[in-house]
Amino acid sequence: MDNLKAxxxxxxxxxxxxxxxxxxxxxxxxxxxxxxxxxxxxxxEEYETQKRGFFLSKVSGGYQFRTRPEFAEWIRQMKRxxxxxxxxxxxxxxxxxxxxxPVLRSDxxxxxxxxCGGTLRTLLERGLIRVLGRRDLPGRPMVYGTTKxxxxxxxxxxxxxxxxxKELQDMQQSWPNDSx
Amino acid sequence: MDNLKAxxxxxxxxxxxxxxxxxxxxxxxxxxxxxxxxxxxxxxEEYETQKRGFFLSKVSGGYQFRTRPEFAEWIRQMKRxxxxxxxxxxxxxxxxxxxxxPVLRSDxxxxxxxxCGGTLRTLLERGLIRVLGRRDLPGRPMVYGTTKxxxxxxxxxxxxxxxxxKELQDMQQSWPNDSx
Amino acid sequence: MEQAQNMGAYHVDLGHTFEGPMxxxxxxxxxxxxxxxxxxxxxxxxxxxxxLNFMKAxxxxxxxxxxxxxxxxxxxxxxxxxxGKQEEQEEAEDPRMEIVRPLxxxxxxxxxxxxxxxxxxxxxxxxxxxxxxxDASPREGEQDLMQVSLFELIDAFQKIIKQKSPKDFLNLTxxxxxxxxxxxxxxxxxxxxxxITFEELFDKEAGxxxxxxxxxxxxxxxxxxxIRIMQHASSGIxxxxxx
Numbered sequence: 001m002d003n004l005k006a007x008x009x010x011x012x013x014x015x016x017x018x019x020x021x022x023x024x025x026x027x028x029x030x031x032x033x034x035x036x037x038x039x040x041x042x043x044x045e046e047y048e049t050q051k052r053g054f055f056l057s058k059v060s061g062g063y064q065f066r067t068r069p070e071f072a073e074w075i076r077q078m079k080r081x082x083x084x085x086x087x088x089x090x091x092x093x094x095x096x097x098x099x100x101x102p103v104l105r106s107d108x109x110x111x112x113x114x115x116c117g118g119t120l121r122t123l124l125e126r127g128l129i130r131v132l133g134r135r136d137l138p139g140r141p142m143v144y145g146t147t148k149x150x151x152x153x154x155x156x157x158x159x160x161x162x163x164x165x166k167e168l169q170d171m172q173q174s175w176p177n178d179s180x
Numbered sequence: 181m182d183n184l185k186a187x188x189x190x191x192x193x194x195x196x197x198x199x200x201x202x203x204x205x206x207x208x209x210x211x212x213x214x215x216x217x218x219x220x221x222x223x224x225e226e227y228e229t230q231k232r233g234f235f236l237s238k239v240s241g242g243y244q245f246r247t248r249p250e251f252a253e254w255i256r257q258m259k260r261x262x263x264x265x266x267x268x269x270x271x272x273x274x275x276x277x278x279x280x281x282p283v284l285r286s287d288x289x290x291x292x293x294x295x296c297g298g299t300l301r302t303l304l305e306r307g308l309i310r311v312l313g314r315r316d317l318p319g320r321p322m323v324y325g326t327t328k329x330x331x332x333x334x335x336x337x338x339x340x341x342x343x344x345x346k347e348l349q350d351m352q353q354s355w356p357n358d359s360x
Numbered sequence: 361m362e363q364a365q366n367m368g369a370y371h372v373d374l375g376h377t378f379e380g381p382m383x384x385x386x387x388x389x390x391x392x393x394x395x396x397x398x399x400x401x402x403x404x405x406x407x408x409x410x411x412l413n414f415m416k417a418x419x420x421x422x423x424x425x426x427x428x429x430x431x432x433x434x435x436x437x438x439x440x441x442x443x444g445k446q447e448e449q450e451e452a453e454d455p456r457m458e459i460v461r462p463l464x465x466x467x468x469x470x471x472x473x474x475x476x477x478x479x480x481x482x483x484x485x486x487x488x489x490x491x492x493x494x495d496a497s498p499r500e501g502e503q504d505l506m507q508v509s510l511f512e513l514i515d516a517f518q519k520i521i522k523q524k525s526p527k528d529f530l531n532l533t534x535x536x537x538x539x540x541x542x543x544x545x546x547x548x549x550x551x552x553x554x555x556i557t558f559e560e561l562f563d564k565e566a567g568x569x570x571x572x573x574x575x576x577x578x579x580x581x582x583x584x585x586x587i588r589i590m591q592h593a594s595s596g597i598x599x600x601x602x603x
Contacts, residue, residue: 272520323603
């Protein structure tokens, strides 16, 4: 296929979710996985070296164009909306779900020492977490886990892309005053 | 302003309508009209000579990125695979079927307060619900229930993964300070 | 000196309400620059109680969780004061571990939350292209993927419950949902095979609750006339048919 790189680029431009290599293959009806991989790698490098306004991000198992973080202020200016922020309690709850999944509400509340019904609902509403199923315990409590959307929002390739708790602890020790 | 070209590029990327020079000026709080014009001209030329997957088009008094017409076929191909969303009424009807099955159309309409023939047909077509049988009542009304496909779409192992009324009510009590 | 420290606590806390006891403990640990593995329990307990009293003085309701932690701290403090025998002390764990472990774990997850918050976040730091709704609407394709989350379904259902009196849904417990789940499974079998014997529906390995759930499912299916039950005149075998 001629101009494979440009075709892939146009697909990435139009797609509303990160595109996986398999998805691109099925759209282009192309057997050659390697060729698509090469096109994606070249594109990534080109956007990087040419310092364009957006870059090709590897996220949630796929590829997606995203604007450079350093231009965020201007884009917010254009969009005229306040950045959506998660409250600190919501962020803590999300971190617990991310690191301890599959996790029970009672585990989260035990860790945080407060009721988490509200924050869980907020996170469900935002599509950042989901109900994975039920645990075989009295009352069959629901267990929670993170979603694909979570990976997309926090620009993670997959869950292993998160630093481990051990790594975080080491980082913390190198900057003892950095905690608030 | 440094990297004016890249900033303009990022704005064009995110904008959902063609951007005029005046609009860009007001976003960037920039007096210099000429500088923006230059950035736009350079961008247009770059996209043209580099044969990228999309190009900067001058439309209705503004500028907008558009995919190359010669790739239209592939983009249509991708859109054909685009996931469809369920409308709000369809979602409500589906929720009632899920929670009240085996359920009659008249029961659903009683709860929703409107005719549900259309949404039921949509859900049947999408394979989310099925006719379980016919009730021995005047008109032999159909009894509805959910399908395996329903479980797949909502990533449920089985129906017991649905939250109970009590769990739903627990989740509703959002903390007032958690609206984020 | 002591006085100054206490005053400090009040001033810092004025603009800040603590979400829970852990939150408050973390604040005290950080304010006093304490090693959490060697907590001066008397100092922390006193400051903790001072904060609670301060909240009460302001007529702010102190949640029960805070009082439970206060009791825990007081208990640890008293155990620290108890003069134990030499060998007992070697055996026994440091009473402070009761709060050190959860505190360490909480601090770790707070770090994780902070790290997460520091990442480039979609729609805050990075943006993707806006989707123009004018795009050709998807046709009924062969694959017909669906993009819905369980939350959207639940949310739709909650709206209905709010509009209607909840009595329409009073029996919505896990048990009744289990019965619905079983109904769905039986319907799957009947769709495939057309009929099934009564015995076949009861797995020999099934526990008591599963047997009850299956029986209730059959009753409900008969009631809503989704199935018919027939018994063979001579063999006595009971068979269930699609309605």
